Amino acid sequence: MNSFGFEIQKDNTIEYDKNDLSLAAFVLRHEPSLYNCIQCGSCSGTCPASAISSYQFRKMQLLMRRGETKHLREDVAHCMLCGKCILVCPRGVNTRNVIRQIRIALNMN
């Protein structure tokens, strides 16, 4: 294949019609406080796991709600359930239970 001095980027289009949203529905049903999330990112900012890995709660839950669950299992495995994110959340989202519900849905417990 020829090189032209630039690369074709991977398409990041999210196909809502094709993605499976059942996992997000399960989590939201068992932890409805996630509906209150305003994507402020305070959870990611205070997360000790974020400091040493690529895991971010805000990014993870956003992708999950869009049905992008390819890396979800390895993402939630980083969480140590310390609960600092609950303390800083301005909307009172029970972030720890969100992680727990995802792990239940993925049979990780």
Place this chain on the structure above:
Amino acid sequence: MISEGKKTLWNDYQKEIADDKYFYARSCIRQNFFPGAEKTFLKILKEELKKDVYDDPRHTTCTGIAYHSDVVSLETTMTVVARQFALMTERGYSNFVPSCITSFGIYTEVLELWAHHPEIEDKIRHFLLKATGREFKVPENLAHSSDIIYKYRNEIAGMSKYRLINKNTGDPLRVVEHIGCHYARMFPHKGIGGAEYPCVLSGLAETFGGEVIDYPERRACCGFGFRQYVVQANRGYSISCSKRKFESMAPYKPDLIITNCPGCPYFLDSWQYVIAEMEGKTYGEKGQGIPVLTFEELSGLMMGYNPWDIGFQMHQISVEPLLDKIGVNYEPENKFCGSQGRSIGKPKIPESIKYS
């Protein structure tokens, strides 16, 4: 909704287009990409529709590419635009018709700016007078050349030799229409159908008998986008945009793409070859690409003009499959013969994409 209500609403999406006496402003880049397009437009208007069109050799670029690439200031752009209007005024015309969608956006933006800030117009009049000794009147009507073709689409279709019908199956050809971003997105009321229902190309394709495809990325940018193209390392943004459109339209098996902007046909045409070279993927039938035409080239083709006279040999993606589907009489051996019958040189045939 009752039909009268629909008609009333649709009237809000129309624009006024002058009937005759056009001052034509060519694109600065189109002559290099598809040199037959503007020639075909002038031929259709002058010889077929018997319109008065003035093609002034003194006019320059509108500075659109430099303006959108942050190379020239808005004051410079406005002064250059004022000079184009001065040339129009000197020749006694008042209906301005740019060939380029970016120019159309620039002229529209400048006129809107002057309408809201007359003091800026006064300043630019002073700049122009000081620099060139010229004065100008603002155009009474500003319409893109595709608006003119749309306005006279029924007359053109009435004179046409061919239709957008597959001669073997009798089915309408499947057309992807792609409208330049600066046509109606910045100023929706300046485009036919506005930004929501632009029909300047779909109306033309349907008048010629084609079937317009509605696909998910229909209104996405072609990827030209000035900044992402001017710097080589950034061209990945451009080609990625185009690729997303190709991936989205390919399942609908389009027979051709038509455009009304200088950049769109160039990039939709050339990036198909580059994608084939980089990833080995093609989007047309049997390893070919999807032919890309400008609205003038399509109109000229339907009128029965010789495809080689209107510059079809300048396309990266081979147009012969489309000509065969329509049933156009053409001479393959004359593809690279110039108007004087002398060879204009053949391009190197790519291996990654079928080129007939």
